[in-house]
Amino acid sequence: MAFWKKFIAGGLVALLTGVLSISAVYADDDDEDDGWSWFGSKSEKHDDHDDDHDEYEIKKARRAMANPVWKQECSECHLAFPARYLPAESWREMMSDLDNHFGSNAGLDAETAKEITAYLEQNARKRRSYRDSSGKYPLRITETRWFRHEHDEVASEVRRNPKVKSLANCAVCHKQAELGDYRELTVKIPR
Amino acid sequence: MRKNIILSGVLFIISIGLTISSVYAETPESYLATLKIEASAELGYREFSAQRGAEFYKDKHGSDWSCASCHTDDPTAVGKHAKSDKLIKPLAPSANPKRFTKLKKIKKWFKRNCNDVLDRECTAQEKGDFLAYLMTIK
Numbered sequence: 066m067a068f069w070k071k072f073i074a075g076g077l078v079a080l081l082t083g084v085l086s087i088s089a090v091y092a093d094d095d096d097e098d099d100g101w102s103w104f105g106s107k108s109e110k111h112d113d114h115d116d117d118h119d120e121y122e123i124k125k126a127r128r129a130m131a132n133p134v135w136k137q138e139c140s141e142c143h144l145a146f147p148a149r150y151l152p153a154e155s156w157r158e159m160m161s162d163l164d165n166h167f168g169s170n171a172g173l174d175a176e177t178a179k180e181i182t183a184y185l186e187q188n189a190r191k192r193r194s195y196r197d198s199s200g201k202y203p204l205r206i207t208e209t210r211w212f213r214h215e216h217d218e219v220a221s222e223v224r225r226n227p228k229v230k231s232l233a234n235c236a237v238c239h240k241q242a243e244l245g246d247y248r249e250l251t252v253k254i255p256r
Numbered sequence: 257m258r259k260n261i262i263l264s265g266v267l268f269i270i271s272i273g274l275t276i277s278s279v280y281a282e283t284p285e286s287y288l289a290t291l292k293i294e295a296s297a298e299l300g301y302r303e304f305s306a307q308r309g310a311e312f313y314k315d316k317h318g319s320d321w322s323c324a325s326c327h328t329d330d331p332t333a334v335g336k337h338a339k340s341d342k343l344i345k346p347l348a349p350s351a352n353p354k355r356f357t358k359l360k361k362i363k364k365w366f367k368r369n370c371n372d373v374l375d376r377e378c379t380a381q382e383k384g385d386f387l388a389y390l391m392t393i394k
Contacts, residue, residue, distance in 0.1 A: 170367070233340070
């Protein structure tokens with residue numbers, strides 16, 4: 066009988082430890098979510114200058130690139146463009162008309178489209194700089210004020226470069242683009 | 257006890273096998289047979305022809321793109337998306353054994369690419385000719 070009492074007590078202790086460590090993990094996540102406002106919507110002071118410099122942001126970005134359905138489906142014809150580079154309104158509109166996706170049919174079954182839309186909305190940007198110059202929600206990342214600002218020094222040169230062809234070919238210069246890392250130190254423009 | 261472990265191990269392996277076979281249910285041959293059943297119900301059905309498939313593959317069907325625009329003139333070669341430049345693995349099953357083995361993927365891409373090239377979905381006859389052609393390429 067004493068054995069069983071010890072057994073139950075031991076079990077309780079183990080359970081408690083488990084619960085505590087889980088809540089610790091989640092607490093950690095909460096902290097990071099606040100920090101995510103660097104990328105997200107809460108902090109305004111980094112507006113237009115949130116070029117991904119921080120190691121921590123990269124970790125967060127990599128985690129946000131982890132949705133396997135999004136990664137699979139959105140990288141079949143082009144690089145899977147990060148959700149964080151357009152507002153939710155843009156993604157919603159794009160996902161509602163995949164049969165006519167910039168001149169190509171990119172139709173998906175309803176279930177897959179729904180999952181990807183939810184993922185994109187959750188990871189989208191809210192800031193005004195992610196709209197176009199007239200304040201509308203663009204369908205192209207290259208039309209956001211943020212993108213134009215970041216690329217103003219290279220845009221015309223890069224467009225003329227036959228190895229780049231289009232500003233949408235991120236990975237030609239951003240060597241770590243497939244990992245979600247667009248920091249300037251990873252950029253190499255082909256000559 | 258040991259018997260139980262062995263039994264559950266065997267069940268586990270069987271269930272993995274079933275999962276794999278349900279995902280990779282098709283072979284190019286079995287999909288061609290499915291197409292034949294569908295096509296024979298269509299008006300004006302003819303035996304699938306690799307030659308017609310080859311013509312279909314290279315034809316632009318009155319618009320900008322043919323199949324070859326992205327998959328190149330040689331279906332055993334690595335292709336390149338006409339707009340994004342993204343590389344496309346070879347289309348012919350002889351060069352890429354994964355082709356035409358997943359029904360969901362086959363349907364998704366026929367629907368997309370037929371709409372891009374022909375502005376409509378393909379008939380079973382057209383898909384059959386097309387696959388017959390791809391299967392003759394070694």
